[in-house]
Amino acid sequence: MSTEWDGIEGVEGWRAKLESLLGEAEALPANANVQTRLKMNRRLTDFQLRSTPNSDDILELDAIAEAARAAVIKAGIDERLEGLAEGSAALARFTKQLRQRAASLEADARSLRFERADKAVQSLTDTIRTVRDLIDTLDAAAEDDLVKKSERLITTLQNFRSEIERPA
Amino acid sequence: MNRLLRALPHRWRILRCLLLALAVPLPTGCGALPDASALVDSAWSIHAAVRSAGAAVEAELRRYEEDGEAARRFAGEWAVRIDSVKGIAEYAGAVQGVVEASGRTRERIAALAGGISGLAGAAGIAMPPAGIVAVTTEAAGIVLEQVNRIRAAKSLEEAMGPAQEAVGFICARIAADLRTTDEIVQLLEADARSRLQLRWGDEQAYRQQIEEARRAVFRLGAPALEPANQARLRELDDLLAATGERHTLYEDALRAVEERTRSIREVIAAAAGAVEAWPSAHAQLRAAIASGRSLNIAAAMSTVVEIRDLVQRMRDL
Numbered sequence: 001m002s003t004e005w006d007g008i009e010g011v012e013g014w015r016a017k018l019e020s021l022l023g024e025a026e027a028l029p030a031n032a033n034v035q036t037r038l039k040m041n042r043r044l045t046d047f048q049l050r051s052t053p054n055s056d057d058i059l060e061l062d063a064i065a066e067a068a069r070a071a072v073i074k075a076g077i078d079e080r081l082e083g084l085a086e087g088s089a090a091l092a093r094f095t096k097q098l099r100q101r102a103a104s105l106e107a108d109a110r111s112l113r114f115e116r117a118d119k120a121v122q123s124l125t126d127t128i129r130t131v132r133d134l135i136d137t138l139d140a141a142a143e144d145d146l147v148k149k150s151e152r153l154i155t156t157l158q159n160f161r162s163e164i165e166r167p168a
Numbered sequence: 169m170n171r172l173l174r175a176l177p178h179r180w181r182i183l184r185c186l187l188l189a190l191a192v193p194l195p196t197g198c199g200a201l202p203d204a205s206a207l208v209d210s211a212w213s214i215h216a217a218v219r220s221a222g223a224a225v226e227a228e229l230r231r232y233e234e235d236g237e238a239a240r241r242f243a244g245e246w247a248v249r250i251d252s253v254k255g256i257a258e259y260a261g262a263v264q265g266v267v268e269a270s271g272r273t274r275e276r277i278a279a280l281a282g283g284i285s286g287l288a289g290a291a292g293i294a295m296p297p298a299g300i301v302a303v304t305t306e307a308a309g310i311v312l313e314q315v316n317r318i319r320a321a322k323s324l325e326e327a328m329g330p331a332q333e334a335v336g337f338i339c340a341r342i343a344a345d346l347r348t349t350d351e352i353v354q355l356l357e358a359d360a361r362s363r364l365q366l367r368w369g370d371e372q373a374y375r376q377q378i379e380e381a382r383r384a385v386f387r388l389g390a391p392a393l394e395p396a397n398q399a400r401l402r403e404l405d406d407l408l409a410a411t412g413e414r415h416t417l418y419e420d421a422l423r424a425v426e427e428r429t430r431s432i433r434e435v436i437a438a439a440a441g442a443v444e445a446w447p448s449a450h451a452q453l454r455a456a457i458a459s460g461r462s463l464n465i466a467a468a469m470s471t472v473v474e475i476r477d478l479v480q481r482m483r484d485l
Contacts, residue, residue, distance in 0.1 A: 054370075066366070076355045092252075094252070095255040101262070101330065104323075104327055105324070106265060113272075122283060
């Protein structure tokens with residue numbers, strides 16, 4: 001089976017082949033299909049593996065082929081990274097919209113779970129218990145204790161008020 | 169009939185009245201809302217796959233380029249994708265939260281009634297007898313269960329309708345970006361393979377010459393058995409054995425590149441398939457909620473286990 005490397009002889013033969021490959025690599029369009037880039041990478045690799053003999057001239061051609069091969073790959077990666085960057089702003093915008101919907105659903109779920117009513121009942125119960133404690137304290141305990149319990153009562157009443165005043 | 173009704177315990181009479189009242193058709197959402205947990209599981213498995221595949225691609229980019237510039241650029245852009253898929257998973261969780269909240273109304277009413285009894289006890293208010301409280305709670309549970317289902321269905325319709333566009337855009341974009349990332353992996357694999365072949369090229373060429381010389385001896389046919397040719401074969405075998413260890417190192421390095429990139433590409437392909445199916449499952453769920461019919465989207469989201477396995481395999485490499 002014949003290959004594109006058959007019949008190439010001498011430094012001039014390999015130089016001509018490399019010039020042809022470099023021309024094709026340069027002509028690759030921006031955003032070239034990945035398969036096209038992979039094929040060009042393969043051919044520039046094969047050039048280096050098959051070029052003979054390993055004289056200084058040939059090694060110089062190999063170095064040029066390697067630089068071209070690396071550039072073919074790098075351009076392919078850069079193009080794709082640019083493609084990713086182009087979509088980021090729109091993605092962030094739509095994600096923000098979705099999070100707003102999620103927040104609204106979470107509020108609805110809390111309402112469906114009667115969380116506010118639960119908290120109001122709990123808060124009211126705590127308030128009443130604190131008032132009772134205070135009444136007990138007034139009967140017998142020291143003044144310090146009375147201050148502490150009064151502070152607790154105020155806090156509990158504030159909590160209760162904020163619970164009731166908070167919009168659903 | 170009236171005598172019979174009077175004979176019924178009081179609580180059952182209340183319940184009967186309520187059930188008759190509830191027999192009047194309600195506008196929508198009277199049945200249990202369809203379970204959305206498969207949608208949530210799928211979104212979180214896509215999130216895990218997108219995050220893990222991204223980390224693996226970033227690691228490959230660091231292998232490719234010493235200064236790490238491409239890896240940094242990729243990581244920055246990919247973080248937006250990870251956050252978007254997380255946004256989808258959180259949204260799916262919120263949808264399921266509404267479904268669950270609507271489905272446990274009776275338990276919550278019972279808990280609330282317990283709280284009110286506690287409150288009454290603390291305040292020293294005499295509550296009605298336990299039987300009356302129980303029947304009232306049960307009745308309230310039945311009514312509020314229906315009300316909550318309607319409220320939940322309305323809430324979901326209002327959120328999921330406008331969300332469909334965002335879901336569609338995000339999923340299509342993520343699927344396209346996964347394909348782009350798959351191409352980056354193909355380019356990285358080709359580059360790594362080329363570099364290995366070029367680094368080991370001379371040694372591999374030498375080994376190929378030895379193998380070609382062996383084949384040439386065997387092609388001789390019967391003369392290959394002559395002592396001189398046998399000695400030549402032994403000499404060639406010794407040369408092959410001498411280069412064997414280096415050849416194994418080369419093949420192992422090639423295989424490692426192949427395995428790493430193949431596992432990344434498998435995770436990417438599975439995630440892309442799942443993310444492409446997501447908007448359709450979301451639309452099906454939305455339609456089922458709107459029409460009040462049941463729906464099993466678990467089958468449509470069956471890639472969850474596959475994705476988990478692939479992600480684990482990739483991490484193990």
